[in-house]
Amino acid sequence: xxxxxxxxxxxxxxxxxxxxxxxxxxxxxxxxxxxxxxxxxxxxxxxxxxxxxxxxxxxxxxxxxxxxxxxxxxxxxxxxxxxxxxxxxxxxxxxxxxxxxxxxxxxxxxxxxxxxxxxxxxxxxxxxxxxxxxxxxxxxxxxxxxxxxxxxxxxxxxxxxxxxxxxxxxxxxxxxxxxxxxxxxxxxxxxxxxxxxxxxxxxxxxxxxxxxxxxxxxxxxxxxxxxxxxxxxxxxxxxxxxxxxxxxxxxxxxxxxxxxxxxxxxxxxxxxxxxxxxxxxxxxxxxxxxxxxxxxxxxxxxxxxxxxxxxxxxxxxxxxxxxxxxxxxxxxxxxxxxxxxxxxxxxxxxxxxxxxxxxxxxxxxxxxxxxxxxxxxxxxxxxxxxxxxxxxxxxxxxxxxxxxxxxxxxxxxxxxxxxxxxxxxxxxxxxx
Amino acid sequence: xxxxxxxxxxxxxxxxxxxxxxxxxxxxxxxxxxxxxxxxxxxxxxxxxxxxxxxxxxxxxxxxxxxxxxxxxxxxxxxxxxxxxxxxxxxxxxxxxxxxxxxxxxxxxxxxxxxxxxxxxxxxxxxxxxxxxxxxxxxxxxxxxxxxxxxxxxxxxxxxxxxxxxxxxxxxxxxxxxxxxxxxxxxxxxxxxxxxxxxxxxxxxxxxxxxxxxxxxxxxxxxxxxxxxxxxxxxxxxxxxxxxxxxxxxxxxxxxxxxxxxxxxxxxxxxxxxxxxxxxxxxxxxxxxxxxxxxxxxxxxxxxxxxxxxxxxxxxxxxxxxxxxxxxxxxxxxxxxxxxxxxxxxxxxxxxxxxxxxxxxxxxxxxxxxxxxxxxxxxxxxxxxxxxxxxxxxxxxxxxxxxxxxxxxxxxxxxxxxxxxxxxxxxxxxxx
Numbered sequence: 001x002x003x004x005x006x007x008x009x010x011x012x013x014x015x016x017x018x019x020x021x022x023x024x025x026x027x028x029x030x031x032x033x034x035x036x037x038x039x040x041x042x043x044x045x046x047x048x049x050x051x052x053x054x055x056x057x058x059x060x061x062x063x064x065x066x067x068x069x070x071x072x073x074x075x076x077x078x079x080x081x082x083x084x085x086x087x088x089x090x091x092x093x094x095x096x097x098x099x100x101x102x103x104x105x106x107x108x109x110x111x112x113x114x115x116x117x118x119x120x121x122x123x124x125x126x127x128x129x130x131x132x133x134x135x136x137x138x139x140x141x142x143x144x145x146x147x148x149x150x151x152x153x154x155x156x157x158x159x160x161x162x163x164x165x166x167x168x169x170x171x172x173x174x175x176x177x178x179x180x181x182x183x184x185x186x187x188x189x190x191x192x193x194x195x196x197x198x199x200x201x202x203x204x205x206x207x208x209x210x211x212x213x214x215x216x217x218x219x220x221x222x223x224x225x226x227x228x229x230x231x232x233x234x235x236x237x238x239x240x241x242x243x244x245x246x247x248x249x250x251x252x253x254x255x256x257x258x259x260x261x262x263x264x265x266x267x268x269x270x271x272x273x274x275x276x277x278x279x280x281x282x283x284x285x286x287x288x289x290x291x292x293x294x295x296x297x298x299x300x301x302x303x304x305x306x307x308x309x310x311x312x313x314x315x316x317x318x319x320x321x322x323x324x325x326x327x328x329x330x331x332x333x334x335x336x337x338x339x340x341x342x343x344x345x346x347x348x349x350x351x352x353x354x355x356x357x358x359x360x361x362x363x364x365x366x367x368x369x370x371x372x373x374x375x376x377x378x379x380x381x382x383x384x385x386x387x388x389x390x391x392x393x394x395x396x397x398x399x400x401x402x403x404x405x406x407x408x409x410x411x412x413x414x415x416x417x418x419x420x421x422x423x424x425x426x427x428x429x430x431x432x
Numbered sequence: 433x434x435x436x437x438x439x440x441x442x443x444x445x446x447x448x449x450x451x452x453x454x455x456x457x458x459x460x461x462x463x464x465x466x467x468x469x470x471x472x473x474x475x476x477x478x479x480x481x482x483x484x485x486x487x488x489x490x491x492x493x494x495x496x497x498x499x500x501x502x503x504x505x506x507x508x509x510x511x512x513x514x515x516x517x518x519x520x521x522x523x524x525x526x527x528x529x530x531x532x533x534x535x536x537x538x539x540x541x542x543x544x545x546x547x548x549x550x551x552x553x554x555x556x557x558x559x560x561x562x563x564x565x566x567x568x569x570x571x572x573x574x575x576x577x578x579x580x581x582x583x584x585x586x587x588x589x590x591x592x593x594x595x596x597x598x599x600x601x602x603x604x605x606x607x608x609x610x611x612x613x614x615x616x617x618x619x620x621x622x623x624x625x626x627x628x629x630x631x632x633x634x635x636x637x638x639x640x641x642x643x644x645x646x647x648x649x650x651x652x653x654x655x656x657x658x659x660x661x662x663x664x665x666x667x668x669x670x671x672x673x674x675x676x677x678x679x680x681x682x683x684x685x686x687x688x689x690x691x692x693x694x695x696x697x698x699x700x701x702x703x704x705x706x707x708x709x710x711x712x713x714x715x716x717x718x719x720x721x722x723x724x725x726x727x728x729x730x731x732x733x734x735x736x737x738x739x740x741x742x743x744x745x746x747x748x749x750x751x752x753x754x755x756x757x758x759x760x761x762x763x764x765x766x767x768x769x770x771x772x773x774x775x776x777x778x779x780x781x782x783x784x785x786x787x788x789x790x791x792x793x794x795x796x797x798x799x800x801x802x803x804x805x806x807x808x809x810x811x812x813x814x815x816x817x818x819x820x821x822x823x824x825x826x827x828x829x830x831x832x833x834x835x836x837x838x839x840x841x842x843x844x845x846x847x848x849x850x851x852x853x854x855x856x857x858x859x860x861x862x863x864x
Contacts, residue, residue: 004559075559076567078780125557127436127507132564134743135508285754292724311566311746318747319754322717348510 004073005124009041012062014054015400016407017365018156019333020173022148025204025233026099026427027414031155032407033333037367037397038062038112040120042074048120049392051337051367052112052305053101054404055411061088061105062112074117074124077311084110096283098429100233101332101412102306107284114309115341115388122387129341129388133314133348140379141346142355144229145196146331147186148362149205151421152176156365156403169193173362179210180217187218190361196378198253198355199226204233208432212244219251227253227355234260234280235431241268249274254299254354257281260430262296269295277301277354279330285316292323299354301330305338310345317349328354336360336368339380340388347382355379367400369393436505437556441473444494446486447832448839449797450588451765452605454580457636457665458531458859459846463587464839465765469799469829470494470544472552474506480552481824483769483799484544484737485533486836487843493520493537494544506549506556509743516542528715530861532665533764533844534738539716546741547773547820554819561773561820565746565780572811573778574787576661577628578763579618580794581637583853584608588797588835601625605794611642612649619650622793628810630685630787631658636665640864644676651683659685659787666692666712667863673700681706686731686786689713692861694728701727709733709786711762717748724755731786733762737770742777749781760786768792768800771812772820779814787811799832801825 016032023029034054041047052058068083084106091104102108115129122129130136152162154174162174172189176182187199199218203211215230222228230248232241234257241258245268248255256277258268269276275298282291282300284307291297300320304313320327327349329342339360346356355378366372368390373380383389418425448464455461466486473479484490500515516538523536534540547561554561562568584594586606594606604621608614619631631650635643647662654660662680664673666689673690677700680687688709690700701708707730714723714732716739723729732752736745752759759781761774771792778788787810798804800822805812815821850857 004563073567075563078566078569078782081566082569082782125559127557131436131507134510134513135505137510137514285750288754289724289756292721312750314743315747315750318717318744319751322720322751324721350510350514 004075005042005044005046007040007069007072007074008043009039010066010069011039011041012059013037013397013401014059014404015367015397016404016409017333017335017363017400018154020155020362021151021153022202022362023150023205024100024148024202024414025235027418027425028421029155029333029414030409030412030417032403032409034404034409034412035335036062036112037337037392038116039392040074040113040116042120046120046123047392048074048116048118048123048387049337050112050115050119050341051335052108053332053412057411058105058108061109065109069113074120077114077117080113080117081110081308084113091284093284093286100280102283102303104306107306107308111305111309114311115304118310119387126386128382128384128386129310129344130347130382133310133345136347136382137350138347138352140381141343142197142379143358143375144198144200144355144378145187145190145194146357146359146361147183147190147199147201148177149183149202150177169361170364180214183214184217184221188221194361194375194378196355197226198229200229200231200256200357202233203230204235204431208232208236208240208244212247215248215251229254229256229277231256232258234258235428237430237432238264238267240432242271245272245274256301262287262290262294265296266294269297275299277328279303288319297325299326299328301328301357303330304341304345310341313345314348321351326351326353329356331357331359333359333363335363336366336373336390337388339373340383340390343380343382344388365396365400367393367396436507437474437476437478438503438505439472439501440475441471442498442501443471443473444491445469445829445833446491446836447799447829448836448841449765449767449795449832450586452587452794453583453585454634454794455582455637456532456580456634456846457667459850459857460853461587461765461846462841462844462849464835464841466836466841466844467767468494468544469769469824470548471824472506472545472548474552478552478555479824480506480548480550480555480819481769482544482547482551482773483767484540485764485844489843490537490540493541497541501545506552509546509549512545512549513542513740516545523716525716525718532712534715534735536716536738539738539740543737543741546743547736550742551819558818560814560816560818561742561776562779562814565742565777568779568814569782570779570784572808572813573775574629574811575790575807576630576632576787576810577619577622577626578789578791578793579615579622579631579633580609581615581634582609601793612646615646616649616653620653626793626807626810628787629658630661632661632663632688632789634665635662636667636863640664640668640672640676644679647680647683661686661688661709663688664690666690667860669862669864670696670699672864674703677704677706688733694719694722694726697728698726701729707731709760711735720751729757731758731760733760733789735762736773736777742773745777746780753783758783758785761788763789763791765791765795767795768798768805768822769820771805772815772822775812775814776820797828797832799825799828
């Protein structure tokens with residue numbers, strides 16, 4: 001039997017993509033979001049790519065493990081996982097951090113390598129990545145509209161400013177959204193452009209009354225058939241979560257991370273009929289036993305960047321099925337490589353009940369040759385090409401890398417950005 | 433991208449393989465064990481094979497679903513699983529039955545199809561099946577010596593008789609083993625031939641004192657460095673399990689299914705330091721939540737024929753890792769196709785601590801062109817060829833199918849066989 005190919009190149013490119021001034025529990029999105037694009041190239045010149053959230057620390061760690069990966073066979077992802085685990089050590093739950101995003105090292109790095117390896121394997125065997133996960137259970141993967149409170153502006157070069165020539169969603173997404181009316185306008189423009197069939201509001205920004213009023217306004221505007229979700233990003237107390245949770249009973253499809261910690265989530269869950277979702281209290285396999293013990297959520301919002309890749313996400317799906325949980329997906333600001341990976345995974349999982357999150361409508365850059373993905377009725381077709389089905393646009397990559405060098409950001413810090421607007425603003429683990 | 437191949441042939445061949453008169457909790461092995469060999473052939477004439485335990489009922493169910501499988505793409509195992517689940521319905525825990533083996537329908541049938549599909553996929557992509565599970569974590573997979581109380585005889589044509597010309601293990605395995613001395617002799621002959629580094633005694637045959645004495649005799653004969661296991665197949669009460677469990681503390685590597693049911697197992701587990709293993713109380717994903725709740729075992733002895741194939745077994749591995757359980761493997765009388773699948777899976781799983789079970793030394797037939805697998809120091813090398821790395825020997829298959837037709841057996845019924853020796857023998861769920 002033919003010996004496997006081996007990885008001869010491991011290219012690591014930090015990029016900065018324009019990101020509007022979106023508000024969230026941790027503060028304010030900077031004008032650029034950082035991502036890292038990884039490209040692995042085999043000795044027979046097959047290239048596999050992936051995209052993960054970017055920080056200088058993760059970038060350095062990728063460089064650090066390069067020598068361990070060069071020469072490996074991209075089919076041997078178990079071995080690569082073991083090598084990285086031995087080198088970096090297993091992440092602890094504490095490494096995740098308190099913010100809505102995840103700061104663990106090993107899961108990010110292995111995710112970057114595994115997705116790029118599966119892209120290579122898919123190309124070698126002339127099959128889409130979804131077929132490496134057992135094959136498609138659906139042709140299209142549904143996403144939800146992801147609404148944000150935001151300041152005026154479009155991010156990037158246009159930060160805190162607007163493009164007067166934009167039309168449609170490109171115009172609408174530049175506008176401020178700081179009250180229920182503006183949130184409804186944002187939702188209408190986004191749903192018109194992308195056809196989303198469900199809506200999430202990123203909360204944890206204003207006091208709960210105002211955010212609940214925005215949900216009620218969305219209900220009024222879209223009617224009973226549009227599933228609604230609210231994500232206060234763990235800033236509410238248990239009492240607040242129950243109080244407003246009860247008010248929104250029958251209106252929310254799910255309530256996401258109203259409060260912090262599995263035990264608190266479990267208290268809220270006992271008090272509500274509305275399902276609870278999380279990407280903050282149950283975020284790794286080591287969190288699962290206590291999640292099962294206390295019953296902290298109904299839906300795990302997985303993220304293959306944080307759970308260690310696509311096969312581990314399939315394992316998580318199995319755990320969710322076994323323990324009567326649903327699985328949907330979490331998102332950060334991202335481009336089409338991450339979206340492609342999410343779509344392949346989303347097409348393979350069983351019991352798909354909740355449209356996935358994506359920040360994609362908020363970005364305008366792209367790093368793949370096919371350009372921006374299109375959504376129809378809120379869903380994305382599984383890319384047909386072999387592997388991920390997307391190819392790296394080297395010129396776009398170079399430009400976005402220049403943005404990275406120019407913007408001077410080294411990690412996501414929404415508090416720093418927020419203080420540019422509100423100087424004494426401070427992140428709080430629990431606010432209301 | 434090239435469209436996938438499709439399955440054009442689905443061949444189902446029940447076979448009977450010679451099996452010695454082995455004693456166990458359910459009675460006595462018949463002179464033949466029944467297996468079913470499944471062969472799928474694609475439209476471009478790539479053949480994939482698998483082997484599962486055989487009953488007329490399973491054979492009929494395979495024929496029944498043939499029309500659903502013909503025309504499917506072997507890469508689309510998720511879809512095939514969904515089709516079969518829709519057709520047959522999900523197995524219930526009760527469908528498993530009370531015997532040491534498993535009587536569920538869907539898991540057997542999907543396992544047969546998934547393994548054959550992965551064999552095809554491996555051949556198409558020119559990779560061993562283990563690479564479809566993320567690749568090898570070890571080059572060789574260790575197995576344990578599997579000792580049985582038995583009557584004189586070698587099974588098959590030679591049932592209840594011996595071959596006077598046999599030598600070595602072939603001679604030793606014909607001998608009776610009905611007391612500690614004979615068990616030690618069996619162990620020595622088997623370990624000499626196969627190099628096994630750990631030993632399991634199938635118990636649940638004689639009253640506990642005698643079986644514990646056999647363990648003590650093995651300890652005496654092999655010393656402290658040889659890990660020992662005893663499997664009373666759930667026939668002991670909780671009290672008996674604790675009493676003899678305490679006596680064997682520090683002597684057993686694990687105690688397997690001393691008593692019946694997760695709650696009883698949990699009681700025994702609390703009373704002992706010796707790890708408990710099971711293939712009887714936690715045997716499906718639907719059993720996992722209560723296993724976690726009550727803490728019924730330390731080690732799940734999986735069996736890809738009973739857990740729905742190789743990818744589901746990888747999911748089970750993830751669950752075991754997540755909940756601090758170990759995973760090893762259960763066996764029934766089988767040939768080299770099943771062994772090959774076990775070895776590919778065994779090479780991929782993380783945290784391999786316990787050598788796997790196999791009945792393979794008790795069989796002498798084979799259905800693959802390479803002939804019988806060889807063991808070195810108790811372990812089997814991962815087959816190198818693409819797919820499972822074994823090819824169907826059509827002449828051997830035909831002969832074993834003739835055995836099936838001639839022997840008249842339609843399912844495994846160890847009580848019927850036992851009554852040929854002890855007319856009033858009766859299976860009991862709990863005996864001592």
